[in-house]
Amino acid sequence: MPLPQLDPKDIPPPWMVVMLTLVFPGGAQLALGEKKRGALFVAVTVILMGLFFLVFALLVADFYGRMQTGQAQPTDMGGRLAQLGYVLLAGVVEAAVAAVDALALRRRIVAAKR
Secondary structure, three states, X not given: OOOOOOOHHHOOOHHHHHHHHHHOOOHHHHHXXXXXXHHHHHHHHHHHHHHHHHHHHHHHHHHXXXXXXXXXXXXXXXXXXXXXHHHHHHHHHHHHHHHHHHHHHHHHHHHHHO
């Protein structure tokens, strides 16, 4: 796969690549010119954010419903809390993969310019 053709002054430094990825996974790939790969990471991020808010809304709705009937017990929420944790863990793993990928991409682009 051919590398994006960037002017050397347009290649962001490594710290900026990591920060772009941590703020929004896929952002560094887009800044480095890898539009398809960046769009893939952005799509996964959006899906994970949607899943997070869905599970959180279900957790709150379930707790609120139990509270209305006087059955609210913190120990009853374990399944939903575990789901929320899995979604958060997936987001952290995705951000780490995106950061490693962006740094490797930057390294290949810089090496090709030499």
